[in-house]
Amino acid sequence: MKTIAKIGIVLALTGSLFTSCAADYYVAERPAEPVYVRPVAPYPGAYWVPGEWAWRGGRYAYINGYYAQPRRGHVYVQGYWHPVRRGYAWHRGHWR
Template identity: 40%
Template sequence: MMFSSPVVTSSSRPAFAGLAAALVAATVLSGCVVAPPPRPRTVVVEPPPARAVMVDPAPVVVVAPTAPPAPYVETITVAPSPVHVWVGGFWEWGGGRYVWRPGHWTTPPRPGAVWVPHHWEPGPGGWHMRPGHWAPR
C-alpha cells in the first residue's frame, strides 16, 4: 500500500499563511489584558494635635475690711493616692463676712506642680486675699 502525500498548490499557500497568522495573532492577543489605570488615592493629612497650655486666670482682688480669723486646725486624712496633694482650707470673704472653706485632696494639673496656698495680707482699703494657685516646682 502506498501513501500519497498531500498536494499543496500555490493557490492554497496564501490561505494557509493567512490562517496561520490569524491563529498566532489570536493566541498572542488572548494573553493580553487591558487593565484600567489604578484609581487615584485620597490621602488626608491632619495637622498635629494642639498642645494644651495651662494659664492661671488673672486673680480677682478680694478686699475685706478686717483681718481674717485664725485658720482652723484641720485633720489631714490619708491621701487617696500617691499623686494627690493636700490643698489646705482658708478663709473666704463673701456676703460681708468670712466663711471657712475646708481643705481637700486633689491632683495637680500637670506633673511637678506644687500648691501655693491662699493667704491674706494687709493692703490699701483693708485685707487682700491672694488666691492659692499651682506653680512649677
C-alpha cells in the same frame, strides 16, 4: 452694621476692663484658721491643697482643704493674707 459691631466690641472690652479692677474684700484683722484633722490621702501621690478663705454672705468663710491630683510641671502656691489700705485681703492659692 460694621460700626454697630465695633461699638459693641469696644463696650464689651471696656466693661471687662472695669470688672477686673474691682477692689478686694478686706477685713480689719486676719481671722484664725480653724483646726481640723487632715484626712488620710485617698491614693498614693495625692497632693494636699490647703484650706482657703472665700468671700460669702458679706464675710470671709473658711473652706477646708482637699486632696487633688498633682499637675505635672506645676507647683501649688498657697493662698495668703496680704495687707491692704484698710486691713487684710485674701489672695487665693493657685497652681503655677
